[in-house]
Amino acid sequence: MPQVEMEKVEPLLEQFEDQRINLIPILQEVQDTYRYLPQEVLKRISRKLRVPLTEVYQVATFYRCFSLVPRGKHVVQVCLGTACHVRGAPRVLDRMLRDLKLAGPGTTPDLQFTVETVRCIGCCGLAPVARVDNANTHPHLTQAKVGGLLKKYQEKAEAPKAAKPDEASHAKA
Amino acid sequence: MPTLTINGIEVQVEKGTTVLEAARFLGIPIPTLCHDDGLVPYGACRLCLVEVSNGRKQTLQASCCLPAEDGLKVLTHSARVERARRLLVEMYVAVCPSSKRIQDMASAMGVRQVRYQAKHETCIQCGLCVRTCEQQMMAGAIGFSGRGLNRSVSRPFDMTSELCRQCGACLYVCPVCESRCQGPQAESTLCNGCLNISTVCFQSYDNAMCFLEPCHACEIGGPFRADVQVKPRSKDFTRIGEK
Amino acid sequence: MLKLKSPYEIKELQLCLEASETARPCISVCDGSGCKASGADNVIKSLRAELDKRGLQGTIDLKSTGCHGFCEKGPVMIVWPEKVFYNGVSLSDAKDIVNSVSNGHKPVERLLYKDPATGERILHEHDVPFYARQQRILFGNNGKLDPKDIRDYIKVGGYSALGKALTDFSPEQVVEAVKRSGLRGRGGAGFPTGVKWEALRNSAVRPRYIVCNADEGDPGAFMDRSLLEGNPHSVIEGIIIGAYALEAKEAYVYVRAEYPLAVEHLTVAIQQAEKAGLLGDNILGSKMSFRIHLVQGAGAFVCGEETALLASIEGRVGEPHPRPPYPVQKGLWGKPTVINNVKTWASVPVIINKGADWYASIGTERSKGTMVFSLVGKINNTGLVEVPMGITLREMIYEIGGGIPKGKKLKAIQIGGPSGGCIPASMIDLPIDYEALTQAGSMMGSGGMVVMDEDTCMVDVARYFMEFLEEESCGKCFPCREGTQQMKGILNRIAQGKGEESDLELLDDAGWMIKETSLCGLGQTAPNPVLSTLRYFRDEYEAHIRDKKCPAKVCRELIVYQIDETICDGCHACVRVCASEAILGEKDKAHEIESAKCIKCGACLEVCQPKAVLVH
Incomplete structure (x- = not known):
């Protein structure tokens, strides 16, 4: 488990009043910041909001948005809504898991991808669909398209490293 | 003070009483697994279901959470309730066959077969421990986690x-x-063991009054059920309802 | 924008905006989630670039609007004032579109909708068969306005209902109007909205809260998302009118986490309404003060259930609690609370503006007004459809939906998501209203309508829903948690060919028990998909059990893939995609599938051009 950068927590907590109603919004912020909910942070939230740790833990494990282990750089949500299901989404998912060598939905060991299933993102007209990083929706998927989709983000994930020398030279210039 | 009717008996209770409390006050036994008098009702085990009519339609409601209200008509042991409870207990046995309390309930309610796959779990998530820890011991050391099948x-x-x-x-x-x-290592999912025991007390003591809570053997074959033949203890002991 | 200080100023502003409308042509592109996924953002970009290039920014307007509902044909757009409707627009079409608009509006023929029946090109949106039978009183404005601009909404008459309610109606009269309109909850259960409101008004406890349920979790339904994305102000207006009628000071809108765009648009809309003096203190110069808070869900289907939703707003896990007490008695923080669905709230301004009697004249005897369905699955025209209650399934599927693709046969229609059931093709003349659907073993639900053709296996569909519910059950009450798991186990067995005759009776018993004994609406309706398929498609279950065959050729354990040697041209396409290297054969010679290795993923079937892959 990586070292938790606790200094990010306080400014984040400052934005919210210490009220129970803010528990879920705070956890959402933490999830966005760390890509998971670190144990230490949950304990801090429990003390600050005066909500028993058992309940914070229960909330953190109840909702699908939260994860207690780090998620990958790219979160691929494969829609398994009814429309996607009847149009062959399970096969697309299977293909993706096989390509990433995952036994089931989860995160690859190199923390590049997290594959999740989601029940309907409301693009049923374009079934089957997958959404990457909560923003880019890929319509009309087939097994053949899966490889290309993953490759696109794989390259993107590695791109910043390659781009760095360029940036550096720009800065010098 | 609301007045309600339970199994045709009119009863007046204090405001804030639940239907379960009212029924138990009348001496009507209603089975429960997640209820405890000292804890906030939870309504999770669903065994305390009763049939409630509000004039238009009859629904099954958990009596432990149902506030007694004026004019409520409650049936605690209608055919519908009995069937629902029996099917529920059948599933309880499949989930947690090692529990004496559940096996006893199954015997008492006439569950004679379990058709579901046995899961051999040790917890039915009634939440009694969680609520006791929080509400009585003021500790809050344990809680629930996860959702659905991961809860x-x-x-x-x-x-x-x-x-x-x-x-x-x-x-x-x-x-x-x-x-x-x-x-816990018993081979069969359903025990029903006491059904195979003949009523010792009845045979030995004839019609002598028994002041103990009747066991299921007594209920099945005892003096109160003249239609059922008392079964002698047989040597080749087979359980009913097991394939 | 200036703060509006009285209801009359809304009217003035509207007239002002109408007058300032120029004859400038406007290209309005749908930028809802559906069209976005089809590339609407890039189309808008290229249109803007094209306009910039030609220096036409001042003469032709470009606008991104809400969802038109016809997602299948996205991205779609309308060119005003001629109202020319283009569909399936791509990047490269920008030039031609700008050309046509700037040079005498000769429509771009190839982008017009082509009627598959006649082959004719259709110029206007309302003439397209998909729209012709619809009555779009909630969604009609979606395509006309920019959801991020409150002035667009006011221009089409928005917030005039609020003004009317504040000046001409007492709070009681608003409740009375809603009651008389016959409006019923659009979230699924169909409880009369006016009755609910009246119950709240009868409570003396203060404060009262209002909640808008936008946790649209049913797979296959996306109308709430579309409305919040495309016309958030109509929902806000409905909520404000509700607040006036119910004398509430605060409202919470609970939006599903999976809808980022809806959250964004709603946030902007609330801010604009605050600035315009429609929210906050002294709304429109009256004594009323009212605020709307936006709450984002965190991913739990069960939070669509009202008591679970309230728990979630309060910052707890979304586990329902038994009713009674109902939320109108004890809701948020124990105070009386009214919860209604997005479409219910959006219907309120319509009722106030056009009158309760007008609204009640639409629909059937007990189901009034219009209902929005999402028509998806194996159907030609997928998208959102707003129709009067009482329309038959036949009209929905063949007239609006354009029938089943590839000439396949209709098998069933799944209505109401995981709480609903499958209605067989033989009942296609069923009129759609709350009662008729419930009687048929389904329910209105949130209006998801998934069409299934002969290639859909009903056992597989039932299993799919049980799997969904097993994951999404909160797990609090025993029958729902364990029952869904057990039922899925049984269905799995049947789908694998290991089912027994007695399993069907067991499914019936378990389904009845879960329905009768579960704590909340989720559990009480959970067995519907199984029970309804058992009722109408029992023969299919029996085929799985007795003959160990899947008639629709879906269930993996019961099918075999084979290559027809006479058709196979040895193109090698299947060999390349095969995940388990199960296809043997040299190039240009007939291939063969080694069934021991085949994992039945169907990849070869997808790529085979000459259709040589057979499934038994």
């Missing part, structure tokens, strides 16, 4: 909690941790 009673991060005083209250209230007669 379980647990401590945060599965680590020993600083709040736990090891008082054992959770164990005390647990309805399913008492093992059934043949122990």
Whole structure:
């Protein structure tokens, strides 16, 4: 488990009043910041909001948005809504898991991808669909398209490293 | 003070009483697994269901959470209720066959076969331990985690909690941790063991009054059920309802 | 924008905006989630670039609007004032579109909708068969306005209902109007909205809260998302009118986490309404003060259930609690609370503006007004459809939906998501209203309508829903948690060919028990998909059990893939995609599938051009 950068927590907590109603919004912020909910942070939230740790833990494990282990750089949500299901989404998912060598939905060991299933993102007209990083929706998927989709983000994930020398030279210039 | 009718008997109770309390006040037994008088009702085990009519339609409602209201008509043991409870208990046995309390209920309610796949779990998530820890012991050391099929009673991060005083209250209230007669390794899912025992007291003491709570053997073959032949203890002991 | 100080100023502003409308042509592109996924953002970009290039920014307007509902044909757009409707627009079409608009509006023929029946090109949106039978009183404005601009909404008459309610109606009269309109909850259960409101008004406890349920979790339904994305102000207006009628000071809108765009648009809309003096203190110069808070869900289907939703707003896990007490008695923080669905709230301004009697004249005897369905699955025209209650399934599927693709046969229609059931093709003349659907073993639900053709296996569909519910059950009450798991186990067995005759009776018993004994609406309706398929498609279950065959050729354990040697041209396409290297054969010679290795993923079937892959 990586070292938790606790200094990010306080400014984040400052934005919210210490009220129970803010528990879920705070956890959402933490999830966005760390890509998971670190144990230490949950304990801090429990003390600050005066909500028993058992309940914070229960909330953190109840909702699908939260994860207690780090998620990958790219979160691929494969829609398994009814429309996607009847149009062959399970096969697309299977293909993706096989390509990433995952036994089931989860995160690859190199923390590049997290594959999740989601029940309907409301693009049923374009079934089957997958959404990457909560923003880019890929319509009309087939097994053949899966490889290309993953490759696109794989390259993107590695791109910043390659781009760095360029940036550096720009800065010098 | 609301007046309601339970099984045709009119009863007046204090405001804030639940239907379960009212029925028990009348001496009507209603089975429960997640209820305890000292705890806030939870309504999770669903065994305390009763048939309630509000004039237009009849629904099954958990009596432990149902406030007694004026004009409520309640049936605690209608055919519909009995069937629902029996099917529920059948599933309970499949989930947690090692529990004496559940096996006893199954025998008493006439569950004679279990058609579901046995799961051999040790917890039915009635929440009694969680509520006792929080509401009676004021500790809050254990809670629920997860959702649906991943839900379980647990401590945060599965680590020993600083709040736990090891008082054992959770164990005390647990309805399913008492093992059934043949122990948790019993081959069959359904026990129904006591149904195969002939009523010792009745045969030995003839019509003498028994002041003990009647066992299921007594209920099945005892003096109160003239239509059922008392079964002599047989040597080739087979259980009913097992394939 | 200036703060509006009285209801009359809304009217003035509207007239002002109408007058300032120029004859400038406007290209309005749908930028809802559906069209976005089809590339609407890039189309808008290229249109803007094209306009910039030609220096036409001042003469032709470009606008991104809400969802038109016809997602299948996205991205779609309308060119005003001629109202020319283009569909399936791509990047490269920008030039031609700008050309046509700037040079005498001769429509771009190839982008017009082509009627598959006649082959004719259709110029206007309302003439397209998909729209012709619809009555779009909630969604009609979606395509006309920019959801991020409150002035667009006011221009089409928005917030005039609020003004009317504040000046001409007493709070009681608003409740009375809603009651008389016959409006019923659009979230699924169909409880009369006016009755609910009246119950709240009868409570003396203060404060009262209002909640808008936008946790649209049913797979296959996306109308709430579309409305919040495309016309958030109509929902806000409905909520404000509700607040006036119910004398509430605060409202919470609970939006599903999976809808980022809806959250964004709603946030902007609330801010604009605050600035315009429609929210906050002294709304429109009256004594009323009212605020709307936006709450984002965190991913739990069960939070669509009202008591679970309230728990979630309060910052707890979304586990329902038994009713009674109902939320109108004890809701948020124990105070009386009214919860209504997005479409219910959006219907309120319509009722106030056009009158309760007008609204009640639409629909059937007990189900009034219009209902929005999402028509998806194996159907030609997928998208959102707003129709009067009482329309038959036949009209929905063949007239609006354009029938089943590839000439396949209709098998069933799944209505109401995981709480609903499958209605067989033989009942296609069923009129759609709350009662008729419930009687048929389904329910209105949130209006998801998934069409299934002969290639859909009903056992597989039932299993799919049980799997969904097993994951999404909160797990609090025993029958729902364990029952869904057990039922899925049984269905799995049947789908694998290991089912027994007695399993069907067991499914019936378990389904009845879960329905009768579960704590909340999720559990009480959970067995519907199984029970309804058992009722109408029992023969299919029996085929799985007795003959160990899947008639629709879906269930993996019961099918075999084979290559027809006479058709196979040895193109090697299947060999390349095969995940388990199960296809043997040299190039240009007939291939063969080694069934021991085949994992039945169907990849070869997808790529085979000459259709040589057979499934038995």
